[in-house]
Ligand SMILES: O=C(O)CCC(=O)C(=O)O
């Protein structure tokens with residue numbers, strides 16, 4: 001029984017020529033980088049250390065849109081169990097994963113490839129489980145270790161994201177209880193990703209197509225395989241994995257909130273060639289009714305609700321296969 005979705009057939013349908021098998025991936029390798037590293041312990045020290053740490057975070061959020069954090073409060077044990085549980089669930093037969101009610105989650109929670117792709121560059125050689133935090137408690141009883149591990153991760157990730165969001169807002173001079181008010185723990189969601197080995201050259205088929213995240217910020221935990229790349233000053237950089245750290249990236253909503261001070265950077269994942277890769281992303285999102293507005297003058301974006309944003313993205317993706325994103329709301 002196969003565990004893998006029919007990636008190759010889907011790629012062939014999008015690409016009428018013959019796909020090039022990967023021979024020497026070094027040829028398409030890009031420069032590697034270590035993300036700015038923030039030690040969250042510094043926030044618990046004296047006033048000076050705290051201020052310095054907050055400034056480092058804000059600088060990374062505006063220059064890179066990405067940074068990594070250590071001493072983040074999520075135990076290594078929880079993170080390792082999460083990957084173990086992920087391996088188990090993705091190694092279920094495809095027929096089970098695609099069944100209505102898989103894990104007692106809403107339909108469309110399990111996804112692979114990209115049903116809206118109109119060409120190969122919009123395709124993703126990966127599969128994913130999207131889980132709203134509101135749905136974790138209803139997850140199938142027999143998979144209790146999966147559920148309890150996800151619960152443990154999501155609970156701490158929600159606290160961490162609120163903490164980070166408040167620090168980043170404070171750096172902008174915005175003292176508000178916005179995040180407490182609009183980002184309740186159940187409004188965020190998780191995506192577990194599996195990237196099976198891909199026989200094709202990485203300049204033809206992506207593990208995950210280039211995109212920005214449609215949230216305030218994302219907490220990413222990845223295994224040690226590597227493949228995540230971000231675009232900085234027009235150049236792709238490959239992120240060197242660090243087993244101790246979590247990656248934080250600014251999403252579209254924080255770019256708007258900060259009036260373009262913080263950047264929601266485009267990123268992508270190159271599919272591994274010989275081994276499978278796993279990652280988990282926690283997307284820190286507000287409720288659908290939350291109004292997103294820019295703090296800063298002159299204001300660059302008009303106000304919009306998160307619902308409006310999601311609907312606009314869906315419309316654009318269905319029409320062209322591509323997300324337009326925040327530029328739709330520029331004044
Ligand atoms: O797998 C990764 O490293 C990145 C995943 C990602 O960007 C996402 O799920 O939005």
Ligand SMILES: [Fe+2]
Pocket residue numbers: 211212213267
């Ligand atoms: Fe992403």
